[in-house]
Amino acid sequence: MSASFLPADWPFVVLDWSLFIAQLFLGLAMACAAYRLILGPRAQDRVLGLDTFYVNAMLLLLTYGIRVASTIYFEVALIIGLLGFTGTVALSKFLMRGEVIE
Amino acid sequence: MIDIELAFENLPPWAALLTAFCVFMGAFLTLTGSVGLLRLKTFYERVHAPTLGSTLGTGFILVGSMICFSVLRGRLSVHEILIAVFLTITTPVGFMLLVRSALYRDRVEGNDNVPEGNPTPGKQSAPDAAVQQD
Amino acid sequence: MRRFMAHLLPYPLLSLAILIMWLLLNQSVSPGQVVFGSLLALGGAWGMTTLGQETPRIRRPLTILWLGVIVFVDIVRSNIAVAKIIFRPGSRRGTPGFMAVKLDMRNPYGLAALAIVITSTPGTIWTNFSSASGILLIHVLDLQDEAEWVDTIKNRYERRLMEIFE
Numbered sequence: 001m002s003a004s005f006l007p008a009d010w011p012f013v014v015l016d017w018s019l020f021i022a023q024l025f026l027g028l029a030m031a032c033a034a035y036r037l038i039l040g041p042r043a044q045d046r047v048l049g050l051d052t053f054y055v056n057a058m059l060l061l062l063t064y065g066i067r068v069a070s071t072i073y074f075e076v077a078l079i080i081g082l083l084g085f086t087g088t089v090a091l092s093k094f095l096m097r098g099e100v101i102e
Numbered sequence: 103m104i105d106i107e108l109a110f111e112n113l114p115p116w117a118a119l120l121t122a123f124c125v126f127m128g129a130f131l132t133l134t135g136s137v138g139l140l141r142l143k144t145f146y147e148r149v150h151a152p153t154l155g156s157t158l159g160t161g162f163i164l165v166g167s168m169i170c171f172s173v174l175r176g177r178l179s180v181h182e183i184l185i186a187v188f189l190t191i192t193t194p195v196g197f198m199l200l201v202r203s204a205l206y207r208d209r210v211e212g213n214d215n216v217p218e219g220n221p222t223p224g225k226q227s228a229p230d231a232a233v234q235q236d
Numbered sequence: 237m238r239r240f241m242a243h244l245l246p247y248p249l250l251s252l253a254i255l256i257m258w259l260l261l262n263q264s265v266s267p268g269q270v271v272f273g274s275l276l277a278l279g280g281a282w283g284m285t286t287l288g289q290e291t292p293r294i295r296r297p298l299t300i301l302w303l304g305v306i307v308f309v310d311i312v313r314s315n316i317a318v319a320k321i322i323f324r325p326g327s328r329r330g331t332p333g334f335m336a337v338k339l340d341m342r343n344p345y346g347l348a349a350l351a352i353v354i355t356s357t358p359g360t361i362w363t364n365f366s367s368a369s370g371i372l373l374i375h376v377l378d379l380q381d382e383a384e385w386v387d388t389i390k391n392r393y394e395r396r397l398m399e400i401f402e
Binding site: 011012014015017018019021022023025026028029030032033035036042043044045047048049051052055056058059062063065066069071074077078081082084085088089091092093095096 | 113115116118119121122123125126128129130132133135136137139140145148149152155156159160163164166167170171174179181182184185188189192193195196197199200202203204206207
C-alpha cells in the first residue's frame with residue numbers, strides 16, 4: 001500500500017494536516033461571521049453573523065475533539081448549537097417588534 | 103501541544119483517511135458559506151450562504167467524528183446524530199424568523215422591491231437588487 | 237383499553253423520540269437508563285397535552301423514506317449550486333428574488349415539515365405563509381425559471397407530504 005518514497009505512517013500525516021487545515025478554515029469562517037456581526041450594516045445582518053458564528057464555533061469544537069481524540073467536547077458543542085438557536089430566535093423576535101428601527 | 107500520534111495510534115489507516123476527508127470537506131463547505139456572507143450583496147442573498155455550513159458542512163464533520171470514535175473505541179458511536187437532528191430542526195426555524203423580521207422592517211421603512219402583503223402566484227416578483235446595498 | 241392507552245401515551249412518537257434522545261445522550265441501554273428515559277418520555281408527552289395539539293396521523297413509512305432520500309439528494313445538489321454562485325464574480329451572479337406559490341396542503345404538521353425541507357435546502361428560504369389564501373412566499377437565490385421552482389415544491393415535496401400527513 002505504501003510506496004517507498006512515502007513514510008509508513010502517511011495516513012496519519014494526512015489526518016494530522018487535514019485536521020490542522022480544517023481548524024484554520026473554521027477559524028477563518030468565524031472571522032467572516034465576526035465581520036458581519038461587528039460591521040453589519042443592518043441589525044438583521046448582525047443577527048445572521050451571530051448565528052453563523054455559533055455554528056462555526058460548534059464545528060471548531062467538534063474538530064478539536066477529534067484532534068485530541070476525546071468526546072468531552074461533544075456536550076459542549078451540543079449546548080453551543082442550542083444556545084445559538086435560542087439567541088437567533090430571541091433577537092429575531094426583538095427585531096420583529098419594530099422597536100429597534102434604526 | 104497534544105501528541106497526535108499517541109492519540110490515533112489505534113486507528114487503522116483507512117479510518118484515518120476517511121476521517122481526514124470528511125473533516126476537510128466539512129470545514130471547506132463551512133468556510134464557503136461564511137465567505138458568501140462577505141461576498142453577496144444584499145441581506146436576502148446573504149441568508150442563503152450559512153445554510154451550507156449548517157447542512158452538509160456539519161454533516162461531513164459529524165460523519166468524520168462518528169467514523170473516528172466508532173473505530174477508536176470499537177463500538178458504535180452514534181450520539182452525533184443528536185446534533186444533526188437538533189440542527190436540522192432549529193436552523194430553519196431561526197432563519198425563517200430572521201427573514202420574516204427583516205421583511206417586516208423593510209416594509210416599515212418603505213424600501214423598494216419588497217413584496218407587498220398579499221403576493222399573487224405566477225407574477226414574477228421584482229429581483230431585489232436594490233433592497234439595501236452596503 | 238384503547239382510551240386508557242390514549243390517556244397514558246397521548247403522543248407515542250414524541251415519547252419514543254424523547255426516550256431515544258435520552259439513551260443517545262447517555263450512550264447506554266442499561267435497564268436503569270431505559271426506565272428513567274421512559275419516565276421522562278411519559279412525563280414529556282403528558283406535559284404536551286396541556287398545549288392541546290391534535291395528534292398527527294402519519295402514514296406510508298416508505299414515502300417518508302423516499303422523501304428523505306430526495307431531500308438529501310436535493311441538499312447535496314443545491315450545496316454545490318450555492319457554492320458555485322458564491323465563488324462566481326459579482327456581475328454574473330444571477331437574479332435573486334421573492335416568488336409566490338399556491339399550496340393545497342392545510343395540515344399544520346405537513347406545512348411545518350415543508351418549511352423545514354425548503355429552508356434547509358440551500359438557495360431557498362420559506363418566508364411567509366398565509367393560511368387564509370394558502371399562498372406561500374419564498375425567497376430564491378437563483379430565480380431563473382420560476383415555473384421549475386413551483387414544480388419542485390408542488391410535485392417533489394408537497395404531494396408526498398400530503399400523502400404522509402393527510
